[in-house]
Amino acid sequence: MMRAALRFAIVVLAAIVPLRYSSAEVGDIAFVRKAAGTEDVPPAIFPHFVHRMQFKCHVCHDAIIVMKAGANPITMDAIQDGKYCGVCHNGKTAFQATFEACPRCHRP
């Protein structure tokens, strides 16, 4: 039920929120989801450029995130637990994974 509501919210929000990035920038990482069952949530996109303007590479690599695409088992549960993206995306360093924020990472 909760999941369904979340998915609905994402679909609606994704339709409202205009595309902020018209083209993919070099260094954008589109995550590939291995677990099935959540196809209606578009995969998350990690824009390197946003982060490297603010942090040196070694802040994330390899203390928080291994420097290899697909090498990090990132899930929403882990993010809410304060791991991976959740180290910063906790409402303090950067925006939290709240309802309005879903499409900022999960861009269609």
Place this chain on the structure above:
Amino acid sequence: MVSHALLPPFPSQAPIKRQPCLFALILHVAFVSSALLLSACTAPPQFLSTILGPVPTPKPVEHKPRREPYQPPKPAPMVEVKEEAPRTDWAAMLEQLPKDAGGGTDWVRAMDEKLIDPKPGLDPKAEDEPVFDMDLELVPKDAPDFKATYPHKIHTRMLACTNCHMEIFQMEKGADPITMEKIFAGEYCGRCHGKVAFDVATGCPRCHLGMPK
């Protein structure tokens, strides 16, 4: 002719004895005093006060209003709605940064010109490790013209030694069999270049300083 005989006999002109009438006196006094009183009552108070002394000026009687006086309703208190902090337009900020020959962002110049200042840690007080200034000339045995220059300085101002050593590169010049083929396939320098750092296909002269720009 009218006969006087029919008329009663005219009373005789006996002298009338006038006696003071007590009733008339009382009536007179009453009339005069009531006239005086009336004029005293209708005349301004100063008149009577000349005889009777000063009249106390009446204090205005203050009535409490029968109901609370009308008050316009208080304006509804302003509720402070926390506004979402204005979003940083990162894409627009990226546009401000200098571009390299291939059209991508020139991050080296962006850092040189202090257009960006990436933090060395989550803690605002975090200290950065010193930059390691050592240029390495990597000369291919079969094609010495295509000598590549690897600058430690540019890399170590944002990367830690452990990001490259020893997983990607040995800490010994010439120890790794680096070729362009492997770089394009995403090994060695290609682990970053072409993915996060500047593109290999358009960046030949940035590594091969001798190549025409």
